[in-house]
Amino acid sequence: MLNKFKRSTTCLLVSFSLLLGGCANTGSSLLSSTKPDPRLTSGEQSQLFSSSAAQGCGMGALAGAGLGALTGALAGNSKKALVGAAVGGAAGCAAGVATNYYIDNLKKEYATTADRLQAMDKDINKDTADIATTTAAMKAVISDNHATLTKISIQKDKAGFDKASAKKELSQVDANISVMKEKIKNMNEKSAAYKVALQGQATSTPADKDKLKKLNAEYSELSGQITALESEANGLYSQRQAISLG
Structure with a gap:
């Protein structure tokens, strides 16, 4: 039973990590199948101002989700692990946005x-x-x-x-x-x-x-x-x- 729970928690963390990673990297690309004008995305334009605090939010959410899920896992409760991942992810996202990466650096x-x-x-x-x-x-x-x-x-x-x-x-x-x-x-x-x-x-x-x-x-x-x-x-x-x- 314990091994099964550990596997479930691991799968939860991996799935949540992939979800957040996708959100951080794809932005709004899933909203439309129409490609924007290449003048906005090709060459140099593809790099200029292409990253945002959303990526920091994503990384913060990932860390928060991991800690939240871990708390539930240590308690031996898969439901708490799932809830902890969701709550921890939201808190991590807020922390990621609030902490200004540029100023910290x-x-x-x-x-x-x-x-x-x-x-x-x-x-x-x-x-x-x-x-x-x-x-x-x-x-x-x-x-x-x-x-x-x-x-x-x-x-x-x-x-x-x-x-x-x-x-x-x-x-x-x-x-x-x-x-x-x-x-x-x-x-x-x-x-x-x-x-x-x-x-x-x-x-x-x-x-x-x-x-x-x-x-x-x-x-x-x-x-x-x-x-x-x-x-x-x-x-x-x-x-x-x-x-x-x-």
Whole structure:
């Protein structure tokens, strides 16, 4: 009986691990079979802002689930192991999101304020450049999608309208919007990390104070670029929501 319980608990943990791993890695890919515009996902774009706090949440949930299931296992109760995995996973997810990976790494890897400011300078400059690249790709797709939606809006009530073709085009727009929203969400997560990290730096030397002032200006530029891009994406989303083919 004990061996059977151990096997059941092991299977539970493995299954839960695979489930969480899949959730962390696939994102929203299961929601639609239509592939997004390759300009959003191919080459360099496939790497820019492709990871998010959801992955940290997934790892936190996995750890929490393991501990929760282990508690039930030690109690010799398979039901408690299952409940413990679910509750522990939820708690682990919350902990994974709440614990800012970026800020923790800054504290661990850099002992002085000057070193942390230098590291943030490098990171913010890289993300600002990446946002410029992502923005160029997104704007091109947004422009084309606006044209597609305008065409459908004009033609959908006319005789001979190809509804099946229009549905395929709308599905493509939906897939594009999904990718863009995910990337922008990840951008905002990074932006929030920078904001908290900058606010947490206690400067004492004139050099550090000047550096922090410069970084705050760089952060403002980065944040402004994200806001502008999000506004354009929201405009496309609003136009899409206004179209229904019945």
